[in-house]
Amino acid sequence: MPKVGMPKIRKPQLVQATMTVIDRVGLHAASISLISKEAGVSTGIINHYFGGKHGLLEETMREILRQLSETITGRLRELPADAHKQRINAIIDGNFVGFQAENKVAKTWLAFWSYSMHDQQLKRLQRVNERRLLSHLLIELKALFAKEQAEVVAHGIASLIDGIWLRGTLNPDGIDAEKARTIINDYLDKQLTFYSQK
Template structure:
C-alpha cells in the first residue's frame, strides 16, 4: 500500500522521471516501467497514481505548463515597465529549467504527439495563447494593439524555432544567445514603428 503523505512526492518524482525518459529517448514511446524505475517506484505504483502512461504523460505536460506559468507570473511581478515585462517573458522562456536539454526534448516530443492527440494539442494551444497574450499585453503599451499582436506572434514563433534548433542540435545555442536573438527581434520591430523624429533624437 502507498505510504500516507507520499503521493505528492511520488507523483512529482514520476513526472520528473517522465521528462528524463522522454529527453533521453527523444520520443513519447517510453514505457511505464522505465519511468517507474527512474522514479524509484514499482510500475504498479505508477499505475496506481496515474492509471495509464497517457495520463502520466498528459500530467507531465501540465506540470511543464504550470512551472512555466509560475515563473512567468513571478518574473512579470518583478519587471518595471512594459519593455521590461517583454524581456521577462523572453528570459523565462529560456530559463535554465525550461531550456535544459531533457525539457526541450520533452517539449519537442509533445509537439510531435499533438499531431495525433487531441489532449496534447489542446495543452499546446493553451501554452501558445498564454504566451501570445502575455507578450501582447506588454507590447500594446509600446505600440498600437494590432502591431503588438503581430510582434507577439513573431516573437513566439522565434522562441519556438529556437527551441527546435536547440532540440535538434542544429546550432550551438546557449541560453544567453537565444535571449539576445529574441530581444534583438523585438527591438528591431519596435524601432521600425518609431516616428522619424524619435529615431533621430535617439541617435
C-alpha cells in the first residue's frame, strides 16, 4: 500500500507507468528501474512509497479493480432497480469496455491473473473481485430465478465473462464487447427458458 502523504499526481503516474512497462516487457521483466524510468522518477520514490516492486504491483491491481468497480456501480446507478436484464448488461459491459478494454490494462490483468496463483495478497484481491462480480449478478438474477438457480446462472455468466475476456485479451483484435454481450445474453435467455419449463 502506498504511504500516506504521497503526492496525488505520483500514484497514478506510477500505476500508468507500471501498466505500460508490463505491456511492453511482461510482468517478470518489469523492473523498478524500467518503471521509474517510464514514470520519470527515481527508483527511490517507488521504494519509499511502495516498499518496492511488489507493493507497486499490488497498488496497480487495486487501481484496476477500483476502476472496474466504479464503472459498474456508475452504470447500475443510471438504471431502474427493476430493469434486471439491462442491469446484467451493465455488469457485462463494465468488464469489456472503457478502461478495462485498454490493451495495457488487459495485459496487466492477464499478468496479475497468472501471478496471483503464487502470491497470497494478489490472490486475495482476485477473490474480492470475483465475489463482487457474483454479488452484483446475484442481486439481479434473484429477481429472475429461484435462489439456487440464480447462483448457478451467476457462476455461468461469470465464467463466460472470464472466458470471453481471456480469449479477447489473447486475440490481436482485442475484446469485442458487443459479441460478449450477445453470447452472454443468449446463455441467459436459454437459462430463463429452461428454468421456466421446469
